[in-house]
Amino acid sequence: MSGFEAFGGAASNPSGDVVERLAVSGHPGVELSTVVLPVAFGAAGERLRAVVDEVQPDVVIALGLAEGRSGITPERVAINLDDARVPDNDGAQPTDERIELHGPDGRFTTLPVKAIVDALQRADLPASVSLSAGTYVCNHVFYVLQRLSEQRKLQRRPMRSGFVHVPATPELAEGRIGMPSLSLDELERGIRIIIDTVVATPVDKRIRGGAIH
Template identity: 85%
Template sequence: MSGFEAFGGAASNPSGDVVRRLALSGHPGVRLSTVVLPVAFAASGGRLRAAVDEFRPDVVIALGLAEGRSGITPERVAINLDDARIPDNDGAQPIDERIELHGPDGRFTGLPVKAIVDALQKADLPASVSLSAGSYVCNHVFYVLQALAEQSERQGRPLRSGFIHVPASPELAAGHPGMPSLSLDELERGIRIVIDTVVATPVDARLPGGAIH
């Protein structure tokens, strides 16, 4: 499981905070390995590859922050595009650049996103399927992760993987009136539900979860 360090001048990033919590406490029935990635286009993919090579996981769940979203949002597709509104933590700001010059325009998740949303909603946590992971470092990592999954599949070592955005923590939202948030306790509970759902659901549920716009 991966999360991210703080970025954009913020003091924390709930995606990384939740991953650190899980690293300390573990999860029943699962051998959990974690990494907190740099918010940097060039460094994040390499760090992710190194972690996958080291841990050789069966499943990778990557987390990232989406300030302004009100719930936990599993992403459905990563796009082959880096287009940064703000510089990353290394000062890089790619504009309209392909992540892989000859890669596909999009790569889809390997996680049961609709089953995840259903399980979260049944646990009274806000959640929905997202059709856009943006074009910042989160999307970059998601795209690279799915490329790693394709490579593992070709090598006869299946890897289920995907990306999930989490909303701001109350601490991050405090300076932005009206911004929705979830506490770290709620986020941890939600991500534990995600883990259990992924383990128990090899094929996604056939449920409505698309968007009109």
């Protein structure tokens, strides 16, 4: 499982904070490895690739922060595009650049995103399937991760993988009128539900979860 370090002048990043909690406490029935990635286009993908090569996981759940979203949102597709509105933590700010020159325009998650949303909602946590991971470092890592999943499949070492965005915590939302948030305890509970759902659901549920716009 991966999360991100703080960026944009913030003191923390809930995605990385949750991962660090799980690194300490673990999760019942699961051999859990964690990494907190840099918010940097080049370094994040390389770091994730190195950890996947070292650990050889069966499942990778990558987490990132989406301020402004009101719930936990598993992503369905990563697109082959870096387009940064603000510089990353290394000062890079790619504009309209392909992540992989000859790669497909999009790569889909192999996590059961609809089952995940259903489980979160049943646990009274706000959640929905997202059809856009943006064009910043989160999407970059998601796209790279799904490439690694494709490679593992060709090597007959299947690895399910995908990306989940989490909303701001109350601490990050403080002073920002109208910004929704979930506490770190709620986010941890949600991520644990996601882990259990992924383990128990090899094939996603066929339930409505699309979007009109």
